[in-house]
Amino acid sequence: MDLRVLQYFTAIVDAGGFGKAALQVHLSQPALSKAIRALEEELDVVLLERGRRGGSPRLTAAGELVYGHARNLLEGRRRLLNDLDALKDLRGGDLHIGLSPLGSAELFAPAIARFRTTFPQVRIHLLERGGAELEDALRQGEIELGTSLVPAGDDIDWLQIRDDPMMVALPAAHRLVGQAELLLSDLAGTPLVTFETTFVLNRLIHDACVASGFEPEEVTHVSQADFGLALVAAGSGAMLLPRLIAERHHIPGVVIRPLKSSALRWQLSLIWRKGASLSFAAQTMLDMIRADSAVAL
Numbered sequence: 001m002d003l004r005v006l007q008y009f010t011a012i013v014d015a016g017g018f019g020k021a022a023l024q025v026h027l028s029q030p031a032l033s034k035a036i037r038a039l040e041e042e043l044d045v046v047l048l049e050r051g052r053r054g055g056s057p058r059l060t061a062a063g064e065l066v067y068g069h070a071r072n073l074l075e076g077r078r079r080l081l082n083d084l085d086a087l088k089d090l091r092g093g094d095l096h097i098g099l100s101p102l103g104s105a106e107l108f109a110p111a112i113a114r115f116r117t118t119f120p121q122v123r124i125h126l127l128e129r130g131g132a133e134l135e136d137a138l139r140q141g142e143i144e145l146g147t148s149l150v151p152a153g154d155d156i157d158w159l160q161i162r163d164d165p166m167m168v169a170l171p172a173a174h175r176l177v178g179q180a181e182l183l184l185s186d187l188a189g190t191p192l193v194t195f196e197t198t199f200v201l202n203r204l205i206h207d208a209c210v211a212s213g214f215e216p217e218e219v220t221h222v223s224q225a226d227f228g229l230a231l232v233a234a235g236s237g238a239m240l241l242p243r244l245i246a247e248r249h250h251i252p253g254v255v256i257r258p259l260k261s262s263a264l265r266w267q268l269s270l271i272w273r274k275g276a277s278l279s280f281a282a283q284t285m286l287d288m289i290r291a292d293s294a295v296a297l
Contacts, residue, residue, distance in 0.1 A: 005039050006070040016056045087280050090119040095281040098127040098134040098146035111289050122281050130198030144282035149200040150267045158269040166259040167246040169232045169239040177255045188214035191237030193228045196221045205240050208264040242266035
């Protein structure tokens with residue numbers, strides 16, 4: 001059923017005749033009459049009782065029923081188009097985004113705050129998880145945008161935001177603090193404070209250690225860098241973390257040394273499902289972060 005024909009039908013009823021309605025909907029009167037006859041044939045009912053020439057047509061019982069539903073359908077279409085315009089203009093809607101605890105405050109909080117200021121009527125829903133969990137949440141449709149290290153799956157698109165070398169946090173009394181920079185193999189035999197297993201960085205560090213000839217001794221897992229560094233200061237072990245994070249934390253009793261490694265780097269990325277049709281809010285956020293990233297580079 002064509003909504004345009006329902007619009008013609010309601011116009012005839014509201015205008016009180018075919019002549020006035022034809023002017024309102026910009027059709028000739030014969031074309032308008034033909035459209036209504038086709039609607040009556042489609043519904044297999046008579047909608048209008050045509051009076052004498054020039055008189056106003058009267059609704060039949062079926063016509064009254066169709067008229068009521070037609071008004072509701074047309075009003076629903078109007079609301080739908082208005083809501084779509086609001087979404088396009090970001091005067092409403094929702095943005096579901098997932099952020100890793102590691103680096104999000106430094107890299108994404110400013111963009112999110114700017115988005116919120118620019119589009120205050122968009123509701124922002126934040127999911128804070130490790131990168132591996134965020135990739136799963138993305139695939140399951142819980143979020144539209146997320147953060148992770150450069151993903152390996154070919155079902156995810158990504159925009160690299162940061163490419164940082166790794167640093168080693170050591171207790172001040174550790175035997176390696178006298179070296180200007182460290183190799184990963186230097187940490188063989190040193191207990192490691194590592195990030196939670198839901199962090200992609202945890203797997204990358206483990207695999208890099210194995211590739212360097214030793215199995216890392218992971219004494220504990222943390223989700224927050226400051227707690228991990230407090231454990232380092234207390235002598236629990238060493239910790240590998242990105243330069244951006246290391247530079248933001250100055251903990252007494254902790255010495256930071258650069259890690260000499262081209263293979264192990266922190267390549268934080270914004271991710272989304274490949275081929276997905278992003279909401280207007282998510283696409284706008286992606287464009288904002290892409291612009292920020294281009295300026296930073």
